[in-house]
Amino acid sequence: MRARHADNGNGLCMHWLEAGDASPETPMIVLLHGFPDLAFSWRHQLLALAQAGFHVVAPDQRGYGRTTGWTADASSNLRAFRMDNLARDILGLVHVLGKTSVHAVVGHDFGSHVAAWCALIRPDVFRSLAMLATPFTGPPGDAGTPVPRARQLAEAIAGLSSLERPRKHYQLYYSGPDANVEMHGARQGLREFLRGYYHLKSAEGAEERPMPLPDLSASSLARLPTYYVMDVGLGMADTVAQGIAQREMGPSRWLSEDSLGVYSEEFGRTGFQGGLLWYRAATSPALQKGLEFYAGSTVDVPSCFIAGELDWGVHMLPGALAAMQRDACTRWVSARFIADAGHWVQQEQPEAVNAALLDFIATSR
Numbered sequence: 363m364r365a366r367h368a369d370n371g372n373g374l375c376m377h378w379l380e381a382g383d384a385s386p387e388t389p390m391i392v393l394l395h396g397f398p399d400l401a402f403s404w405r406h407q408l409l410a411l412a413q414a415g416f417h418v419v420a421p422d423q424r425g426y427g428r429t430t431g432w433t434a435d436a437s438s439n440l441r442a443f444r445m446d447n448l449a450r451d452i453l454g455l456v457h458v459l460g461k462t463s464v465h466a467v468v469g470h471d472f473g474s475h476v477a478a479w480c481a482l483i484r485p486d487v488f489r490s491l492a493m494l495a496t497p498f499t500g501p502p503g504d505a506g507t508p509v510p511r512a513r514q515l516a517e518a519i520a521g522l523s524s525l526e527r528p529r530k531h532y533q534l535y536y537s538g539p540d541a542n543v544e545m546h547g548a549r550q551g552l553r554e555f556l557r558g559y560y561h562l563k564s565a566e567g568a569e570e571r572p573m574p575l576p577d578l579s580a581s582s583l584a585r586l587p588t589y590y591v592m593d594v595g596l597g598m599a600d601t602v603a604q605g606i607a608q609r610e611m612g613p614s615r616w617l618s619e620d621s622l623g624v625y626s627e628e629f630g631r632t633g634f635q636g637g638l639l640w641y642r643a644a645t646s647p648a649l650q651k652g653l654e655f656y657a658g659s660t661v662d663v664p665s666c667f668i669a670g671e672l673d674w675g676v677h678m679l680p681g682a683l684a685a686m687q688r689d690a691c692t693r694w695v696s697a698r699f700i701a702d703a704g705h706w707v708q709q710e711q712p713e714a715v716n717a718a719l720l721d722f723i724a725t726s727r
Contacts, residue, residue: 363405373432377428381412392477400625407712419459425636465723467490470707471495471496491661494708495675502651522594545597555603563589
């Protein structure tokens with residue numbers, strides 16, 4: 363495994379991890395992390411996929427880790443953090459590495475959306491798509507044709523504050539001005555905040571088996587765990603502390619102390635604001651309006667979905683899983699759910715995920 367960095371041609375000095383033969387003729391796989399994560403999250407996939415004959419690349423994306431060239435202050439250009447520009451970051455990396463195509467682009471969490479946008483905009487380059495944990499339902503609708511589902515979601519999120527137990531959606535919290543300061547300066551300490559956050563969203567922290575929500579309403583969304591639909595008076599660090607206090611948390615079988623140290627050191631150095639700007643861009647009506655240019659576009663390369671059976675994130679948006687398979691992706695291959703895994707599926711059950719990825723890649727060669 364190697365660490366490298368270079369100018370990606372889109373304003374970044376991009377840092378990435380890679381494994382395998384880097385010659386131009388070797389087929390490439392690109393692995394894209396989500397929040398709050400790093401290229402390091404793919405440590406179990408890099409060598410396994412390289413041993414199968416691929417050049418495997420996992421970058422720290424814009425706003426994260428050791429990739430530089432982005433800013434996280436109040437004057438940051440949010441347009442740089444919109445999905446089409448994040449996809450352009452990855453296209454630039456592909457060109458830097460001397461490739462003309464990517465055999466498979468694989469994304470986890472928010473990285474699943476970046477991977478999907480790569481395949482949607484440039485199917486000539488990104489030849490197949492694997493999405494982990496977070497379904498992709500397609501571009502925003504056309505401004506002249508309001509999308510009832512989008513309006514219904516906005517109404518449901520707004521309605522959370524009026525519930526008997528007032529709540530707020532985590533994406534709006536992440537988009538606000540206080541999230542970075544509260545999480546980076548967590549009262550329990552940054553390392554313990556991250557330990558608790560990763561634990562609660564993993565199979566080890568699951569208290570019940572996730573299930574699809576009955577409808578898209580505030581009362582349905584309120585059934586989600588508090589790390590998705592938070593009490594209105596709490597930040598995420600306090601939400602995590604409260605969740606951990608209500609259960610026993612033993613040593614993790616999937617996140618070692620050394621690995622946790624990598625995360626706490628990197629986010630201690632950079633803070634979370636770079637990643638939080640993704641949420642701010644995604645919840646900005648003005649910025650999302652620009653993506654309506656792609657309304658009606660579909661992902662037309664072979665596509666699959668992989669998730670942990672105990673991941674509530676799969677059901678966070680009611681109907682998203684079906685919409686991904688039915689509407690967003692025209693060459694659907696498979697959906698696979700991994701036993702004894704939560705949200706961090708590629709770290710919790712790496713061998714099962716590696717096998718699922720290789721099975722998918724074999725069908726899309």
